[in-house]
Amino acid sequence: MVFFTHLSRSSFTRASTCSALQRLTPATSRGFLPSKAAVSVLSFHTSGSTPSIKSAVLKDDNHPILAYAESLSTPLPGKFVRLREATVAAYPEGTHLSVPDMQGKTMQLLMRMIRPHKVLELGCFMGYSAMAMADGLEPGATLYTCEKDPKAARLSRETFEREGYTSGDKYAKIELLEGDAASSLQVLIKRDIQFDVIFLEMAEARLTHPPTLIRQLLVDADKGGYINYYNTILESNLLSKDGFIFADNTLFYGTVLNAPTARASQDAAASKSKSVAEGSSSNDRRIPQNLGDKLDTFNRHVKNDSRVEVVLLPIFDGLSVITRRR
Numbered sequence: 001m002v003f004f005t006h007l008s009r010s011s012f013t014r015a016s017t018c019s020a021l022q023r024l025t026p027a028t029s030r031g032f033l034p035s036k037a038a039v040s041v042l043s044f045h046t047s048g049s050t051p052s053i054k055s056a057v058l059k060d061d062n063h064p065i066l067a068y069a070e071s072l073s074t075p076l077p078g079k080f081v082r083l084r085e086a087t088v089a090a091y092p093e094g095t096h097l098s099v100p101d102m103q104g105k106t107m108q109l110l111m112r113m114i115r116p117h118k119v120l121e122l123g124c125f126m127g128y129s130a131m132a133m134a135d136g137l138e139p140g141a142t143l144y145t146c147e148k149d150p151k152a153a154r155l156s157r158e159t160f161e162r163e164g165y166t167s168g169d170k171y172a173k174i175e176l177l178e179g180d181a182a183s184s185l186q187v188l189i190k191r192d193i194q195f196d197v198i199f200l201e202m203a204e205a206r207l208t209h210p211p212t213l214i215r216q217l218l219v220d221a222d223k224g225g226y227i228n229y230y231n232t233i234l235e236s237n238l239l240s241k242d243g244f245i246f247a248d249n250t251l252f253y254g255t256v257l258n259a260p261t262a263r264a265s266q267d268a269a270a271s272k273s274k275s276v277a278e279g280s281s282s283n284d285r286r287i288p289q290n291l292g293d294k295l296d297t298f299n300r301h302v303k304n305d306s307r308v309e310v311v312l313l314p315i316f317d318g319l320s321v322i323t324r325r326r
Ligand SMILES: C[S@@+](CC[C@H](N)C(=O)[O-])C[C@H]1O[C@@H](n2cnc3c(N)ncnc32)[C@H](O)[C@@H]1O
Pocket: 097, 098, 099, 122, 123, 124, 125, 126, 127, 128, 129, 130, 146, 147, 148, 149, 152, 179, 180, 181, 182, 201, 202, 203, 204, 205, 207
């Protein structure tokens, strides 16, 4: 089976994206090829004028299979292109925070499959994935999205109003909860709302003018928070009986393979990761390994949690699908 990833939909940005990637992707991505049969693909978002791109764990970042996959997928409509442009203007160093186009489309089709009434997103940013998912919902459904950065919250709110997501007439409704997600979760618990889908997509972003992409990568995610949110979600019954949690970035640029637990493990996956770890020390300086360690801890926590079943899909930057055990 081959897992695909996404490329920037705008060809004019592709060249700059690829050169940025060449600076940033070398060891981890090129050295990590799980098997010839299963070509696993990690996301690699970039910043600056580039909306987003996925780098693969393919030897060639420009592998034609990626362009092929995207060219034969239905694109998201023009309002998403406009949102990318607005994101570049508002957060030139933070454009990698939005999910890539192909992931937006994937989330949208997942909504069409699951047909949830209530969706919760932790991590709205500019509202890209919120809108992508909302477009996959039935009329009458509501998507709640949390954002603590005031500027991102204001801009998202403006977008949702302008594009018709606040009235609930044209599309499913989007309700933005501004503030820290931990507090928003408490509000939702008090309101006794249960969610059929919860999308955990919350980088701890310092969105105010990080000086460089590398710096941005170093600060942009507090994925360590996942365990707390996950436990709150399960313990407070925020997740409906047959609901799904989608946790994003659970491979975190491949750095999970370098986590101490993964390295110490005797299983086959860990022996692969050891060789990656040995070959990717220079990459460690660029991508925050401590976040990879936290994601690895989260992944193991979920796998060992008898309340749930999980599959960690090696698509995009790793997407874990979690549901209660039957
Ligand atoms: C990766 S971005 C979300 C991208 C968005 N889901 C999309 O694809 O369009 C993560 C967002 O989470 C927000 N965030 C980080 N920590 C948060 C917290 N504790 N509470 C609420 N929002 C938070 C950040 O400000 C950032 O905008």
